[in-house]
Amino acid sequence: MLTQRYKCIVQYDGTHYVGYQVQPNGNSIQTEIEKALRKMMKGQTIKIDASGRTDSGVHALGQVIHFNLPIQIKPESLQLALNSMLPADISIRQVEKVSDAFHSRYSAKxxxxxxxxxxxxxxxxxxxxxxxxxxxxxxxxxxxxxxxxxxxxxxxxxxxxxxxxxxxxxxxxxxxxxxxxxxxxxxxxxxxxxxxxxxxxxxxxxxxxxxxxxxxxxxxxxxxxxxxxxxxxxxxxxxxxxxxxxxxxxxxxxxxxxxx
Amino acid sequence: MLTQRYKCIVQYDGTHYVGYQVQPNGNSIQTEIEKALRKMMKGQTIKIDASGRTDSGVHALGQVIHFNLPIQIKPESLQLALNSMLPADISIRQVEKVSDAFHSRYSAKxxxxxxxxxxxxxxxxxxxxxxxxxxxxxxxxxxxxxxxxxxxxxxxxxxxxxxxxxxxxxxxxxxxxxxxxxxxxxxxxxxxxxxxxxxxxxxxxxxxxxxxxxxxxxxxxxxxxxxxxxxxxxxxxxxxxxxxxxxxxxxxxxxxxxxx
Known part of the structure; x- marks a missing residue:
């Protein structure tokens, strides 16, 4: 199936999280964003990748993530949808469509x-x-x-x-x-x-x-x-x-x- | 008994409090400061007065309180003692000895x-x-x-x-x-x-x-x-x-x- 890759710049207050990455012992930024995407996609799981982990309590003003969606959606609409479902300590600052060659971690310089x-x-x-x-x-x-x-x-x-x-x-x-x-x-x-x-x-x-x-x-x-x-x-x-x-x-x- | 009146300037993040004043339904700034004073005074209750109430969730950079102590203590030592016992969202910014004519609420202009x-x-x-x-x-x-x-x-x-x-x-x-x-x-x-x-x-x-x-x-x-x-x-x-x-x-x- 054809998919569209999206790059997002994410801001978060890391105080109440075990860190960016999914952990067995608590809530993570990744979990929250994947949950919001799943809600938006009516239950379909969307895997996301980030530029790297951040530890427990660490904050981000410009973390970068990417994921593929099986639908075309305007970046602005995607940002609005995600921000309306994310908790108040995580915010999507920017969304853009990117080619499949872009990878938030491997493309980082x-x-x-x-x-x-x-x-x-x-x-x-x-x-x-x-x-x-x-x-x-x-x-x-x-x-x-x-x-x-x-x-x-x-x-x-x-x-x-x-x-x-x-x-x-x-x-x-x-x-x-x-x-x-x-x-x-x-x-x-x-x-x-x-x-x-x-x-x-x-x-x-x-x-x-x-x-x-x-x-x-x-x-x-x-x-x-x-x-x-x-x-x-x-x-x-x-x-x-x-x-x-x-x-x-x-x-x-x-x-x-x-x-x- | 002779007492000494102290005036304190208090800073607090009101997020986790029901407000400045003691309430039946949750924790207040006043409760925390009185608790710290009681600890410092080995169990003796010290009543404090403030310039006024602040509501639930309201913050202060310069709330003013006063209280009488049955002991003489250097303002700087009192500040250090209180700050070491107060939770991290309340901080005593300044302490001074004042005369009994001073009242944090009635003297406010x-x-x-x-x-x-x-x-x-x-x-x-x-x-x-x-x-x-x-x-x-x-x-x-x-x-x-x-x-x-x-x-x-x-x-x-x-x-x-x-x-x-x-x-x-x-x-x-x-x-x-x-x-x-x-x-x-x-x-x-x-x-x-x-x-x-x-x-x-x-x-x-x-x-x-x-x-x-x-x-x-x-x-x-x-x-x-x-x-x-x-x-x-x-x-x-x-x-x-x-x-x-x-x-x-x-x-x-x-x-x-x-x-x-």
């Missing part, structure tokens, strides 16, 4: 994540599920130096969960930086790369905050890239500060960000 | 509220408990005209819940305005007055949005101020978009805002 840190002395009640609270005085020069060392093509074994099923742990990081949002009193990390390993950003953040706190020196990053041992790196920072912001399907994003 | 409206076509998942979703094209000139008509000293009977226990429903509104936050895609109302009646801001917003939507004309406000009948006004807008931002205890705030 890169990703952008941000990680938000609440710097208020007492945690902001409105950000309790959306930032990591870290109210300590930090050495921002050391933080910048450690982030700079993460940029480039490296074997990131030290920064990857041992639960990974991947063999090749070499990835390229194009951007690893922080900004201070004075008005919000937040420190915001941005990471852009050609792909990220299981827990990679969260271990980056956990390790860089240790360095910013003065517990270790920026040169620790050189050592970690060398030793290739997850147990040597810092803790995995909480998922609640992490946002998948954008998935790139066109290599031009690299030209914009490559400066090494 | 005015209040500032904001009301946030999410203008995105599809509701932003991250704002679902913190804004009213109203994605319709609005007549902003009509909105401004209707807000202007609310400013001044009026009998606000039409804009007050019939459940009120107050007899005098004359209040003065110093500021009634809106701004558009383009980056956030929000319309933000600000109201400053010498005091607000039960549901007053929410009925203001419900009525003004009807006018902005073209269902009624700005002159409707004149009529409502005249007829003094709650049933004639617009609906009570959801509490989730409403924030108590500041309570004024000094009349100088009026000079800043009075322009009528």
């Amino acid at each position: 890169g990703k952008k994540y941000v990680y938000r840190v609440d710097l208020n002395r007492f945690a902001d009640p409105f950000k309790r599920y959306h930032t990591l609270h870290h109210p300590y005085r930090m050495n921002l020069d050391a933080l910048k130096a450690s982030l700079d060392k993460l940029v480039g093509e490296h074997d990131f074994t030290s920064f990857c969960s041992t639960k990974t099923e991947k063999e090749n742990l070499v990835r390229t990081v194009y951007v690893a930086k922080y900004e201070i949002d004075e008005a919000a009193n937040e420190l915001i990390f941005t990471f852009i790369g050609n792909g990220f390993l299981y827990n990679q950003i969260r271990i980056f953040v956990g390790t860089c905050l240790q360095i910013a706190d003065g517990l270790k020196q920026p040169e620790e990053i050189d050592r970690l890239l060398e030793v290739k041992d997850r147990n040597e790196a810092g803790p995995t920072a909480s998922g609640k500060g992490l946002y998948l912001v954008e998935v790139y399907y066109d290599n031009t994003f690299k030209e914009k960000f490559t400066h090494f | 005015g209040k500032k509220y904001v009301y946030r409206v999410d203008l995105n076509r599809f509701a932003d998942p991250f704002k679902r408990y913190h804004t009213l979703h109203h994605p319709y094209r609005m007549n902003l000139d009509a909105l401004k005209a209707s807000l202007d008509k609310l400013v001044g000293e009026h009998d606000f009977t039409s804009f007050c819940s019939t459940k009120t226990e107050k007899e005098n429903l004359v209040r003065t509104v110093y500021v009634a305005k809106y701004e558009i936050d383009e980056a956030a895609n929000e319309l933000i109302f600000t109201f400053i007055g010498n005091g607000f009646l039960y549901n007053q801001i929410r009925i203001f917003v419900g009525t003004c949005l009807q006018i902005a939507d073209g269902l009624k004309q700005p002159e409707e406000i004149d009529r409502l101020l005249e007829v003094k009948d709650r049933n004639e006004a617009g609906p009570t807008a959801s509490g989730k978009g409403l924030y108590l931002v500041e309570v004024y205890y000094d009349n100088t705030f009026k000079e800043k805002f009075t322009h009528f």
